[in-house]
Amino acid sequence: MKALSIPDVLAEVAVLVKPHFGKGKPADYIPQLASVPGTKFGMAVRTVDGGEHVIGDADEAFSLQSITKVLALGLALNRIGDEIWTRVGKEPSGTPFNHLSLLEAERGVPRNPFINAGALAVTDVLMNVTRDPAALVRDFGGFLCGERLEIDPAVAASELAHAWQNRAIASLMRGQGTIEHEPEAVVAAYSRQCAITMSCRQLARAFLPLAAGGFSPVAEETIFPDRLTRRLNALLLTCGIYDSVGNFAYRVGLPAKSGVGGGVVAVVPGKATVAVWSPELDRFGTSVVGTAALEAFSQITNCSVL
Numbered sequence: 228m229k230a231l232s233i234p235d236v237l238a239e240v241a242v243l244v245k246p247h248f249g250k251g252k253p254a255d256y257i258p259q260l261a262s263v264p265g266t267k268f269g270m271a272v273r274t275v276d277g278g279e280h281v282i283g284d285a286d287e288a289f290s291l292q293s294i295t296k297v298l299a300l301g302l303a304l305n306r307i308g309d310e311i312w313t314r315v316g317k318e319p320s321g322t323p324f325n326h327l328s329l330l331e332a333e334r335g336v337p338r339n340p341f342i343n344a345g346a347l348a349v350t351d352v353l354m355n356v357t358r359d360p361a362a363l364v365r366d367f368g369g370f371l372c373g374e375r376l377e378i379d380p381a382v383a384a385s386e387l388a389h390a391w392q393n394r395a396i397a398s399l400m401r402g403q404g405t406i407e408h409e410p411e412a413v414v415a416a417y418s419r420q421c422a423i424t425m426s427c428r429q430l431a432r433a434f435l436p437l438a439a440g441g442f443s444p445v446a447e448e449t450i451f452p453d454r455l456t457r458r459l460n461a462l463l464l465t466c467g468i469y470d471s472v473g474n475f476a477y478r479v480g481l482p483a484k485s486g487v488g489g490g491v492v493a494v495v496p497g498k499a500t501v502a503v504w505s506p507e508l509d510r511f512g513t514s515v516v517g518t519a520a521l522e523a524f525s526q527i528t529n530c531s532v533l
């Protein structure tokens with residue numbers, strides 16, 4: 228990264244993203260998320276050497292949604308290791324995150340752990356080690372950011388009440404043997420996991436091991452071996468932004484994960500994590516302003532890994 232100070236960069240980014248408000252819209256298929264004001268914008272940078280810089284609504288908690296899939300995968304890899312890859316692949320899907328078409332054609336084995344099918348398979352694995360996988364993921368995230376986290380019960384209930392597509396995915400996988408537990412229980416656990424909330428500041432802290440060779444400066448503990456950290460970043464780079472991951476890599480050039488709550492967290496390996504939140508989404512389910520902010524950040528600081 229260039230020598231420009233990070234607070235100056237954040238201030239510049241906040242100006243540059245202004246024209247992008249109003250171009251997307253908050254998720255409406257989970258009704259509880261539709262009511263979050265589209266004008267929200269927060270951003271946090273945490274550097275591996277302890278720097279922390281925030282701007283805007285960076286301390287307001289938002290719904291993590293698919294960003295939790297990275298934490299769940301990290302837990303599953305730590306608990307059962309490479310066996311996870313017998314249940315789920317490592318390829319970009321090229322289809323929307325909640326689609327079934329490939330799943331049926333590919334015998335119930337999801338393309339990757341970050342589409343809904345893959346995340347449901349990971350939840351199913353975690354159900355073998357705990358009765359409450361969502362609480363395990365919440366507590367893991369809390370450990371990584373050094374603060375207690377919450378699961379928003381209204382968001383969890385709202386998603387579960389409308390989770391017909393995810394029920395279909397889970398049923399298909401149960402039929403094919405990719406998941407072992409009752410589809411309804413897996414979908415309920417997954418919906419609760421998606422409803423975990425964090426602020427940008429907490430999110431940047433929680434993902435710091437992915438920028439620091441697996442070590443968490445916040446928890447003062449090695450979370451992942453270095454090789455696994457590289458592999459998680461490879462998955463983020465190729466599968467973290469669903470079926471617009473190519474466009475995101477072209478514009479931002481960083482491993483990252485988005486969620487339909489409007490959060491996006493990006494990793495600058497060896498240097499920092501950058502978390503941004505803004506609820507208006509593009510048609511692929513990623514924050515419009517969040518992507519623009521990370522694109523500006525990456526360009527100004529010249530931190531793209533590509």
Ligand SMILES: NC(=O)CC[C@H](N)C(=O)O
Pocket residue numbers: 291292293294324325343386393418421485486487488512
């Ligand atoms: N892309 C997302 O954030 C999707 C998560 C959401 N809970 C779902 O399953 O549809």
